[in-house]
Amino acid sequence: MSQAHHRKKHPEAVRQQLLEVAAKLSLEKGPASVTLDAVSQAAGVSKGGLLHHFPNKLSLLDGLFADLTDRLDQALAEKMRDDPEPKGRFTRAYVSVFFQPEGMADGEKWQVLTIALISEPHLRERWRHWVERHLSENVGTDSALDAMLVRYAVDGLWLADLLGSPTIDAANRAAMMDKLLAISRL
Amino acid sequence: MSQAHHRKKHPEAVRQQLLEVAAKLSLEKGPASVTLDAVSQAAGVSKGGLLHHFPNKLSLLDGLFADLTDRLDQALAEKMRDDPEPKGRFTRAYVSVFFQPEGMADGEKWQVLTIALISEPHLRERWRHWVERHLSENVGTDSALDAMLVRYAVDGLWLADLLGSPTIDAANRAAMMDKLLAISRL
DNA sequence: TAAAACATACCGTCTGGACGGTTTCTTGTC
DNA sequence: GACAAGAAACCGTCCAGACGGTATGTTTTA
Numbered sequence: 543m544s545q546a547h548h549r550k551k552h553p554e555a556v557r558q559q560l561l562e563v564a565a566k567l568s569l570e571k572g573p574a575s576v577t578l579d580a581v582s583q584a585a586g587v588s589k590g591g592l593l594h595h596f597p598n599k600l601s602l603l604d605g606l607f608a609d610l611t612d613r614l615d616q617a618l619a620e621k622m623r624d625d626p627e628p629k630g631r632f633t634r635a636y637v638s639v640f641f642q643p644e645g646m647a648d649g650e651k652w653q654v655l656t657i658a659l660i661s662e663p664h665l666r667e668r669w670r671h672w673v674e675r676h677l678s679e680n681v682g683t684d685s686a687l688d689a690m691l692v693r694y695a696v697d698g699l700w701l702a703d704l705l706g707s708p709t710i711d712a713a714n715r716a717a718m719m720d721k722l723l724a725i726s727r728l
Numbered sequence: 729m730s731q732a733h734h735r736k737k738h739p740e741a742v743r744q745q746l747l748e749v750a751a752k753l754s755l756e757k758g759p760a761s762v763t764l765d766a767v768s769q770a771a772g773v774s775k776g777g778l779l780h781h782f783p784n785k786l787s788l789l790d791g792l793f794a795d796l797t798d799r800l801d802q803a804l805a806e807k808m809r810d811d812p813e814p815k816g817r818f819t820r821a822y823v824s825v826f827f828q829p830e831g832m833a834d835g836e837k838w839q840v841l842t843i844a845l846i847s848e849p850h851l852r853e854r855w856r857h858w859v860e861r862h863l864s865e866n867v868g869t870d871s872a873l874d875a876m877l878v879r880y881a882v883d884g885l886w887l888a889d890l891l892g893s894p895t896i897d898a899a900n901r902a903a904m905m906d907k908l909l910a911i912s913r914l
Numbered sequence: 915t916a917a918a919a920c921a922t923a924c925c926g927t928c929t930g931g932a933c934g935g936t937t938t939c940t941t942g943t944c
Numbered sequence: 945g946a947c948a949a950g951a952a953a954c955c956g957t958c959c960a961g962a963c964g965g966t967a968t969g970t971t972t973t974a
Contacts, residue, residue, distance in 0.1 A: 577962080577963060577964085578963075578964060578965085579962080579963070579964090589964090589965090590968095593964090593965075593966090597965095598964080598965075599963095599964065599965090
């Protein structure tokens with residue numbers, strides 16, 4: 543019998559740890575490596591412990607999705623709050639959040655989101671709803687073709703980062719960001 | 729013993745069929761559903777038969793990757809041949825191939841490529857090489873930030889299609905294509 | 915002391931793949 | 945053109961391990 547049983551209980555911390563480990567695993571070793579055994583072990587919890595927090599695997603992935611989109615929503619809302627110009631506001635927030643250097647810790651997690659998204663058909667539906675919601679919430683200010691083009695470009699860069707494709711260096715990255723922000727104001 | 733054993737042998741056709749089935753399965757039911765059993769059964773071949781053409785699962789995925797990138801290369805080369813303007817030629821080909829309506833059959837397969845790419849860390853390396861090759865082959869003509877922006881936008885749209893996110897309608901799609909082509913000539 | 919938060923043990927299923935056999939194709943020889 | 949003989953193209957079975965999940969315990973917390 544291990545000592546883990548006897549340690550102090552921090553259910554919320556354990557839950558968070560499980561989500562983080564799942565994200566890390568998916569990012570580093572591919573989504574196929576996200577197994578209940580691997581996740582629980584890497585999180586220092588037994589499989590039974592994991593299954594206590596998430597009754598099945600799907601709910602674990604759902605938890606991951608909810609966690610990540612919550613952070614994303616928060617970051618977007620914050621950026622939008624600081625932007626006085628209505629036109630293209632959401633698009634600029636989208637750009638900024640992606641390019642922000644300090645958010646790279648979260649950035650990696652969003653890569654995970656993409657991986658999980660593509661792998662699990664069930665999560666695609668959730669993502670569709672997320673996009674639909676933000677699209678309809680910002681219709682009028684961010685529906686222009688130019689705005690969509692900008693957001694698509696961000697997604698493309700995101701994907702390139704995710705796949706580890708050779709992208710642009712830091713200097714050009716900043717220039718790219720300026721370019722995109724400029725287009726969003728057209 | 730079934731009759732399948734006695735049928736005419738068409739190794740090349742069977743091989744192709746296996747690749748197509750694998751692609752279809754991955755697209756429709758997620759990459760996790762691409763099992764040797766599922767693929768071989770859907771292709772009307774025994775698992776042994778499948779393993780004859782592809783000695784292991786990885787080589788099946790590799791075959792899929794090679795098949796798809798070959799088609800992509802061909803389509804790109806064809807488009808580039810018809811383009812007299814050197815500047816941004818590759819980028820325009822990239823745009824055209826993605827937006828071509830008749831290529832939608834292949835388009836779906838490229839979606840599969842993306843799925844497989846993201847799921848299998850091993851294939852990411854191959855993709856990195858593909859991108860690197862084309863980037864270096866077209867350095868000078870397609871290295872401008874504007875050109876990269878265009879290609880990233882295409883990738884973003886591609887991803888949106890892949891995820892089934894709500895995108896733009898056909899009319900706006902054409903307008904978007906024109907926009908992207910215009911930027912490639914700046 | 916009841917419930918929450920874990921741990922341990924175990925099970926049924928699926929999966930990749932090894933293996934040995936069978937049938938068809940191809941090639942060289944006469 | 946007949947025919948042996950090896951190579952190529954399959955088939956069907958079996959297995960070890962991994963995986964998701966259940967059932968049941970034990971400890972901590974409220």
